[in-house]
Amino acid sequence: MTSDAESPRTPGTVRPGGRTARTRAAVRDAVLTGLVEHGYPGLTVEYVAEHSGVHKTTLYRRWGGVEGLVADALDLAGEDTWTPPDTGSLHGDLTALAHEVLDTFADPAAAAAPSAFIAAAFQSDRAADALRAFYDERFRRCAPLVERAVGRGEVPAGTDASAVARAVSAPLFFRLFITREPLDAAVADQAVTAVLAAARAGAYAASPPEPTAGEPAGTAP
Amino acid sequence: MTSDAESPRTPGTVRPGGRTARTRAAVRDAVLTGLVEHGYPGLTVEYVAEHSGVHKTTLYRRWGGVEGLVADALDLAGEDTWTPPDTGSLHGDLTALAHEVLDTFADPAAAAAPSAFIAAAFQSDRAADALRAFYDERFRRCAPLVERAVGRGEVPAGTDASAVARAVSAPLFFRLFITREPLDAAVADQAVTAVLAAARAGAYAASPPEPTAGEPAGTAP
DNA sequence: AGTCAAATGCAACCATCGTCGCGTTACCAT
DNA sequence: ATGGTAACGCGACGATGGTTGCATTTGACT
Numbered sequence: 001m002t003s004d005a006e007s008p009r010t011p012g013t014v015r016p017g018g019r020t021a022r023t024r025a026a027v028r029d030a031v032l033t034g035l036v037e038h039g040y041p042g043l044t045v046e047y048v049a050e051h052s053g054v055h056k057t058t059l060y061r062r063w064g065g066v067e068g069l070v071a072d073a074l075d076l077a078g079e080d081t082w083t084p085p086d087t088g089s090l091h092g093d094l095t096a097l098a099h100e101v102l103d104t105f106a107d108p109a110a111a112a113a114p115s116a117f118i119a120a121a122f123q124s125d126r127a128a129d130a131l132r133a134f135y136d137e138r139f140r141r142c143a144p145l146v147e148r149a150v151g152r153g154e155v156p157a158g159t160d161a162s163a164v165a166r167a168v169s170a171p172l173f174f175r176l177f178i179t180r181e182p183l184d185a186a187v188a189d190q191a192v193t194a195v196l197a198a199a200r201a202g203a204y205a206a207s208p209p210e211p212t213a214g215e216p217a218g219t220a221p
Numbered sequence: 222m223t224s225d226a227e228s229p230r231t232p233g234t235v236r237p238g239g240r241t242a243r244t245r246a247a248v249r250d251a252v253l254t255g256l257v258e259h260g261y262p263g264l265t266v267e268y269v270a271e272h273s274g275v276h277k278t279t280l281y282r283r284w285g286g287v288e289g290l291v292a293d294a295l296d297l298a299g300e301d302t303w304t305p306p307d308t309g310s311l312h313g314d315l316t317a318l319a320h321e322v323l324d325t326f327a328d329p330a331a332a333a334a335p336s337a338f339i340a341a342a343f344q345s346d347r348a349a350d351a352l353r354a355f356y357d358e359r360f361r362r363c364a365p366l367v368e369r370a371v372g373r374g375e376v377p378a379g380t381d382a383s384a385v386a387r388a389v390s391a392p393l394f395f396r397l398f399i400t401r402e403p404l405d406a407a408v409a410d411q412a413v414t415a416v417l418a419a420a421r422a423g424a425y426a427a428s429p430p431e432p433t434a435g436e437p438a439g440t441a442p
Numbered sequence: 443a444g445t446c447a448a449a450t451g452c453a454a455c456c457a458t459c460g461t462c463g464c465g466t467t468a469c470c471a472t
Numbered sequence: 473a474t475g476g477t478a479a480c481g482c483g484a485c486g487a488t489g490g491t492t493g494c495a496t497t498t499g500a501c502t
Contacts, residue, residue, distance in 0.1 A: 062480095115343070179357070
């Protein structure tokens, strides 16, 4: 057997110029188009081949299949210039954040790609890794938002910035993709209200001295 | 075309006795087995046919494909006797609730079916409907939990019971299936702490007079 | 019991997906 | 500029999934 451990032959990495780059761009574009058109389950590599002008065999060789194609597109999606809102108050910032999610997923065209990425993560470890990296970066960018609030005295010092951002998004995504309930502004506003109250109470205070699990004794008076 | 709106011909409904019932039971069992073994993406109707002793054609005719098979299994999953914990305090109840989720998804065997259902909802409207019904029922059963807390004066009267239950689950599922971050007891406990603080502050109070969106004026002193 | 139609079994068929061997193109280094 | 080789294009093949027409079983009704 000529089997080699974890494919040392990764095509497209030795000669990253010219055609290879163009191929990559065309493919990423076709993947996004296919995603919004048919969703993840309906996305086929033959569709990508057709709409990118890149041959089917090449796609299988370089990306290994639909999984890899989507994971690669996801990596790209994370390289944007998104920045969190800055309205002057934590309540305003969080509300803007929540409504951003709301608006995105209210528009089918805008929701298609993110939904497809989340769906892909169920079937592909590569997509799951890419998704984790994507959100990690997103929440990292939200840190200034909370730091400003700390500066204004709106929330206790030591509040975990990314935890707050996560807490606002969680209820919305939960309804969207887990319980499959409809989403409206009232839900978003309730999420903001809840997070705000919890944050003020210090529920998102930075991790205690011992980072490993134990009895968090932060609620005792 | 002999097309008929939303299939008035639903086989297996006119003659629900004997063989039909046995077939249905065998199939549901095989679906569950296949789900925990290969996950949703790997579940094929031929696998179900093989492991249930029911012919492939019958499965396609009665369930329409993998989607229907999973949706049917999900309907069944909701018909259990689950009841929320009752520890004597809201904090204890919510903690038990959160750790129940934690334990379920920490065990790969136990997590397989729920994960598969959630994944299926991405690809199938029937599965999505079944999932929504499942969680609706789940959270409805949690109502007594919050009502007891109201009775004890732990949270304000008028607190939306299912909203509290949802709020505890949301951060956990969010990490599990959206951001794909690892889950541990600290996260679960933080979720409980946050929800508790928010609930005490009245963030989950029943909908105000105007249910449509507006400026939530609950935070002004 | 007897009859009819619903529900299932059966086997072959068609479509689509993923893979393989080989020839061609065009980066990159000399 | 020029050769070498990575990367790509091409066509065909095998495998798997889903569909269809017809025979058979079996549950319900008289």
